[in-house]
Amino acid sequence: MNQRIVLNSRPHGLPNADNFRFEELEIPAINDGQVLLKTLYVSVDPYLRGRMNDSKSYIPPFQVDKPLESGIIAEVVESKNNDFARGSFVLGSLAWQEYQVSSGKGLTIVNASIAPLTVFLGAMGMTGLTAYFGLTEIGKPKPGETLVVSGAAGAVGTMAGQIGKILGCHVVGIAGSNEKVALIKNKFGYDEGINYKITLDMEAAIAKACPNGVDIYFDNVGGQISDAVIANINKYARIPLCGAISLYNATEPPLGPRIQPALIKNSVLMQGFIISNYAARFPEALAKLSQWFTEGKIQYTETVVEGFHNIPSAFIDLFKGKNEGKMIVKI
């Protein structure tokens, strides 16, 4: 048998189990030029929340009653396409479905001898690329500068912090538990960590952790954490806007202090980006990440949940901060 997960209804606020519907279907047959894929690892990512709304964005919204999709590592279990041998592993944006047919378009063959398969969803995949381009192209770190990363223990955050360290920054991470703060300092080389959930005065805590102010703020979360970082921002600082997970489930437009005056006062650059903007340069970035990885300069951590039926709950848990590093569902 074969299963898939479709969008049952659009979430209002935090998604819940009712927004997802499991459907059974046959394992499809393939035609010439096609492959049959067996899903092995499913990446669940905060940005998918935006696609569940019926609003124009950089990628089309998911449709109700249609399968959800995300980055997936699959095995080619049957092939009538000479580019993809049976038994090979591929990465693609694929449906949340146990078995599916593909023409091969948009699939990348993954070399399992370089790194464990899941790494191609994280450190050497979309999240690694996101951290790399956001930090190097927008953050433009210089040695000795101070980099603050919010969502520091998340998939992108752990990469942004490590790349910041490789490039010579003083790196401060903000995360949501003492365990996460210990993790980013001990495993990922952050110089300082702040647990925002137990810190009463975030502005002061950031000032203390950043005695020379904040030159780069790699923002994964938005909201009040970002307000506190911006209160410590230096002249000519850069703010790559990667995500705003704290706001994704808001049911009313979130209000906050207007930031334009602070950006003017300090000549700050703030730039939103999505990783596909840099698609033409993925090979160059992957070469760099791969080099750092093989040199042992890049560590990674994953939160692996098992079972196809747990994809929705793993996704929902992202917004509860239950993951360290990349959240992956193993099928």
Add this chain to the structure above:
Amino acid sequence: MNQRIVLNSRPHGLPNADNFRFEELEIPAINDGQVLLKTLYVSVDPYLRGRMNDSKSYIPPFQVDKPLESGIIAEVVESKNNDFARGSFVLGSLAWQEYQVSSGKGLTIVNASIAPLTVFLGAMGMTGLTAYFGLTEIGKPKPGETLVVSGAAGAVGTMAGQIGKILGCHVVGIAGSNEKVALIKNKFGYDEGINYKITLDMEAAIAKACPNGVDIYFDNVGGQISDAVIANINKYARIPLCGAISLYNATEPPLGPRIQPALIKNSVLMQGFIISNYAARFPEALAKLSQWFTEGKIQYTETVVEGFHNIPSAFIDLFKGKNEGKMIVKI
């Protein structure tokens, strides 16, 4: 006799007459190397409001009981400095004082044969430079793109709109009266104008005036007008943050919708700047502005108030939108 204006008290909200104090003093004598300056034209500018607060910013705050200062055109009425002949005109950041002594440091000689003296405070002075660098360096306009300018009938706005037209943009201005809208369209070549004071749905009005969306938003005002522009922003848009006059007199930190999600969704760049960031490149920009000016491509308008005693009220009137173009006090 001689008069000066000192900061009597720091304003809370909109400044009023009590925040200013007139003092009488002797006309000073000059020593070797010095000049005696007679103030002719005083520039009053929204950014001075920030200097009246006791908060760290890009220029030191004004001190209570000390003279206020701004861009001033003065005549050299006495000189013991060979660089400045008696009778020449100079531009500098000078005290609000009828007669004052200077070592000549920071003064620029103004060539009154090129343009009327006041133009060196506006179109060919700080406001022209502000529009030029904000638009060209951050806005990076391409022919055919849509540029929206807020504070469109103000000193910087009239210049930003005209430079946008010279560079081939579809230019839409937002201003606060029907007269101002007529002015920017008829005199400054704006393609469309919106009077925000009588427009109920600014978001829809901007959408209508910008059928292809907004590629560049030159922001002089901040606040709700900016929210409405950002709701119409295009992918890869650029937002030079020049000013936030709508917020300068706020007595509580102004709240508004958080803008980071919109910037992420559309890969928007937002950058604050102050004109001194570009000081090294003033000569190049002034050459360009001067060329456009002599070619008749740059028009200007001024609101000239007469009398030293009217400097404070002219300044306060900026926040009531009483000026068209550059606000200047003629002494």
